[in-house]
Amino acid sequence: xxxxxxxxxxxLSFSEENRMSRIVGEWKKYHTTTSGVSWQGNYFDHRLRxxxxxxxxxxYIRMNPVRKGLCEKPEDWPxxxxxxxx
Numbered sequence: 001x002x003x004x005x006x007x008x009x010x011x012l013s014f015s016e017e018n019r020m021s022r023i024v025g026e027w028k029k030y031h032t033t034t035s036g037v038s039w040q041g042n043y044f045d046h047r048l049r050x051x052x053x054x055x056x057x058x059x060y061i062r063m064n065p066v067r068k069g070l071c072e073k074p075e076d077w078p079x080x081x082x083x084x085x086x
Contacts, residue, residue, distance in 0.1 A: 002061050003079035004068070007040070009061040011054070020045060 001010040014020050024043060031037040048054045065077035074080075 001081040002064055002077065004064060005070075009064055011048070011057060011061070 014023060028039045032039065048057060062074045065071050066074055071077045
């Protein structure tokens with residue numbers, strides 16, 4: 001997950017019993033209520049079907065602060081959660 005000044009990028013996993021749109025909607029509602037966050041009306045999702053796709057999306061997400069000119073290297077951006085590195 002990478003938190004940007006005006007948006008969030010994340011790779012998430014959902015069980016088959018739960019609809020992603022409902023979970024994301026409830027999460028956004030919670031943060032709107034508790035923190036006053038104002039969210040855009042929609043979001044983009046992409047189902048990852050292979051390890052190659054996971055790596056491509058993870059690299060894209062990690063490079064977002066660099067592409068936006070917020071830091072020089074991905075590791076310089078402090079608002080990142082990478083559970084596989086914890």
